[in-house]
Amino acid sequence: xxxxxxxxxxxxxxxxxxxxxxxxxxxxxxxxxxxxxxxxxxxxxxxxxxxxxxxxxxxxxxxxxxxxxxxxxxxxxxxxxxxxxxxxxxxxxxxxxxxxxxxxxxxxxxxxxxxxxxxxxxxxxxxxxxxxxxxxxxxxxxxxxxxxxxxxxxxxxxxxxxxxxxxxxxxxxxxxxxxxxxxxxxxxxxxxxxxxxxxxxxxxxxxxxxxxxxxxxxxxxxxxxxxxxxxxxxxxxx
Numbered sequence: 001x002x003x004x005x006x007x008x009x010x011x012x013x014x015x016x017x018x019x020x021x022x023x024x025x026x027x028x029x030x031x032x033x034x035x036x037x038x039x040x041x042x043x044x045x046x047x048x049x050x051x052x053x054x055x056x057x058x059x060x061x062x063x064x065x066x067x068x069x070x071x072x073x074x075x076x077x078x079x080x081x082x083x084x085x086x087x088x089x090x091x092x093x094x095x096x097x098x099x100x101x102x103x104x105x106x107x108x109x110x111x112x113x114x115x116x117x118x119x120x121x122x123x124x125x126x127x128x129x130x131x132x133x134x135x136x137x138x139x140x141x142x143x144x145x146x147x148x149x150x151x152x153x154x155x156x157x158x159x160x161x162x163x164x165x166x167x168x169x170x171x172x173x174x175x176x177x178x179x180x181x182x183x184x185x186x187x188x189x190x191x192x193x194x195x196x197x198x199x200x201x202x203x204x205x206x207x208x209x210x211x212x213x214x215x216x217x218x219x220x221x222x223x224x225x226x227x228x229x230x231x232x233x234x235x236x237x238x
Contacts, residue, residue: 104155
């Protein structure tokens with residue numbers, strides 16, 4: 001599954017606006033529970049820097065150096081400017097045009113519409129975590145985020161992590177949207193067809209947070225619970 005470029009842009013506009021608003025409240029030094037050692041300021045600076053980096057890649061079609069940004073004086077204003085740069089680059093981009101990226105999908109600009117939406121969604125969850133709250137994502141957006149992890153990122157994850165072997169197929173099912181994915185053994189594992197030895201069921205947003213190792217989620221597991229726990233514990237994202 002993938003959304004249209006227009007849908008990705010609309011959702012990205014909404015989530016970056018929500019992130020900018022949340023960045024404008026709370027202490028800059030507040031810790032981010034799911035990003036060990038990071039503060040709120042670190043998180044906002046990271047995401048703004050990622051937006052600027054991605055915007056330049058979209059504009060040029062070429063890989064760019066990702067440099068750590070200095071902490072700005074006005075976090076929320078600087079982040080809003082960063083998001084505007086990204087949105088402007090995507091608004092004039094042709095999704096089918098060739099472009100470098102690090103995922104396991106065709107090398108076109110379409111990747112960055114999707115990747116920046118889900119980068120923002122996951123970090124919005126992180127930012128809310130500073131205040132002990134949880135944002136509510138559109139279930140279809142969250143399900144697309146799960147699909148991105150399993151079909152676009154997992155195939156390249158060995159660039160960053162050693163992934164333990166998956167001995168038998170496992171199915172993930174989003175209880176609110178009805179989407180499901182069966183991951184089959186391989187190096188690394190990949191979405192395919194097979195009789196699942198275990199099934200993990202949760203809402204799309206809960207599955208997304210499980211795959212990105214955020215929060216405390218207890219999914220419903222049927223079949224081989226040990227297989228499910230090992231899969232969900234493994235590093236599945238960059």
